[in-house]
Amino acid sequence: MATLSLGKYRGLQQCATPRGALSVLALDHRNNLRAALRPDAPDSVAAGEMTAFKCEAVKALAPAASAILLDPEVGAAQCIASSALPGNVGLVVALEATGYTGDTTARQSHILPGWSVAKAKRFGANAVKLLVYYRPDAPTAAEIESLVRQVAADCVAHDLAFFLEPLSYSLEPMRKRLVLAERRWTVIETARRLVVPGVDVLKVEFPFDVASERDEREWDKACAELTAASAVPWVLLSGAAGYEMYLRQVTVACRAGASGVAVGRAVWQEAPALRDEARTIFLNGPARERMARVTALCDALARPWTDYYSAPDVHPDWYEHY
8 A cells, every 4th residue: 555645645535535435527628518518619619608607517516526627727716716616525627738739649738838736736726637648659658658757746746636537549540439459458558657656546438448348247357457557546537428328337447446436428418508497407406416326336336545545654743844
């Protein structure tokens, strides 16, 4: 069992349920949310419209989650200032600029200009999250690995918990989806290579192509392999999965060693297309029920993050050297 620093340990405590499961509601979407709010003209979606959606969604769903993942542009500060985010729910803030630069088969990820780990710490975040587009065999792999090491070092320096989210992609321009062995190898090998000192939680894709293989015994083997490969707790993102399919994935993942979830659209994906009272009813009804069910499932089955980490020994003069 590894020993975490006090700040990181406290940050994960604040992002988890009392049992130690991580049930994080993901609402750090930017470009994807623009497209969902106005599919015919995403560029016309103003910042205020995105903020209004996020504040309403957070107010409705936060009570059913252990933490909320928000972006610094149109979500995090606004949800605090409006009191949409309760004080007893953890806050994870994204570091990255949305999207990527470079070729589709050699993607580059970047920190949002003007934002940093230091600012997130000063702002009051309990943890930060970095999304990177990564493949171990991509031309930009070394560049992404260097970025992760730098952010990990910054998080150590500022004693802030670090969630890392690597997203895989195809190296063939005409084929977007990774299937079967390729997907499994990419997700698991990424866990082996990108979990460097200072990375505390891995936010990861389901390590199996469920569209090609519906046998949950094979899913379980892949998830168990991921648990063995990752030196830190891992949580399952939802991606484009529908809610019922996601529940099946979460059940398999947690039984195989996952420490919880970071779930977004599987919970709230219908809401952007709704307006006014219909959106409010959906968010406070079906969406909140979904989030509560996911949290209960994680609390029942997930491996607590405290199985991986212990707090440091605290001596009377600890503050002198902190």
